[in-house]
Amino acid sequence: MKTKKLMERSAYHHGDLESALLVEARTLVAKYGVEQISLREIATNVGVSPSAAYHHFPDKNALLNAVAHVVFDELGVEMKNAVALHPGKTLTAARRRFRATGESYVKFARRNRNLFLLCFGPHCDHSQSTKEETVAWNTMVGCLNELTEFGFINPKIRPYAEILAWSSIHGISNLVLDEMLPEEAVEPLLDGLELALRAEK
Numbered sequence: 002m003k004t005k006k007l008m009e010r011s012a013y014h015h016g017d018l019e020s021a022l023l024v025e026a027r028t029l030v031a032k033y034g035v036e037q038i039s040l041r042e043i044a045t046n047v048g049v050s051p052s053a054a055y056h057h058f059p060d061k062n063a064l065l066n067a068v069a070h071v072v073f074d075e076l077g078v079e080m081k082n083a084v085a086l087h088p089g090k091t092l093t094a095a096r097r098r099f100r101a102t103g104e105s106y107v108k109f110a111r112r113n114r115n116l117f118l119l120c121f122g123p124h125c126d127h128s129q130s131t132k133e134e135t136v137a138w139n140t141m142v143g144c145l146n147e148l149t150e151f152g153f154i155n156p157k158i159r160p161y162a163e164i165l166a167w168s169s170i171h172g173i174s175n176l177v178l179d180e181m182l183p184e185e186a187v188e189p190l191l192d193g194l195e196l197a198l199r200a201e202k
Contacts, residue, residue: 019058026068027068027116035065069122074135080101084102099141099144100191100195102170103166107187145162145163
């Protein structure tokens with residue numbers, strides 16, 4: 002017991018315990034979903050008592066909220082990396098980058114179902130930060146700005162472009178997860194989204 006207490010104090014002192022709890026919680030959520038895990042279980046798996054975990058997170062919801070924000074950042078990085086695969090200063094390249102944001106979004110949701118649902122469920126408090134501070138949002142906005150510079154997006158639609166694009170891509174991600182649409186439906190959706198955004202000729 003004495004050794005265990007010393008280990009807990011050491012982990013807390015060096016700041017490792019918070020990261021360890023986040024990693025373990027992420028692993029369990031990915032495997033079982035949010036309803037099947039507890040802060041006690043997470044603490045036990047990490048090798049500390051629940052009271053040690055409470056130094057960092059007052060309850061399970063606080064820990065899940067922290068995990069959700071980590072995962073949302075991962076989604077943003079994945080979108081950004083997908084965009085980077087399509088370099089070039091042409092309209093064609095800009096369109097490919099925009100489509101990459103949607104494709105990577107859906108793929109992330111498919112590979113990380115439980116974590117994706119955590120990000121947009123009741124355990125994640127998005128009021129802690131504005132959407133403009135997230136990599137995911139800024140990546141999509143950057144692609145839309147590029148299309149606007151090329152004259153591709155209708156100026157009348159531009160003020161609504163972000164919400165139109167995000168809600169469309171998020172919506173089909175959920176429909177794919179619920180097996181109400183196949184993943185192949187993503188490409189036609191992006192075709193329709195481009196048509197909806199396109200400037201009048």
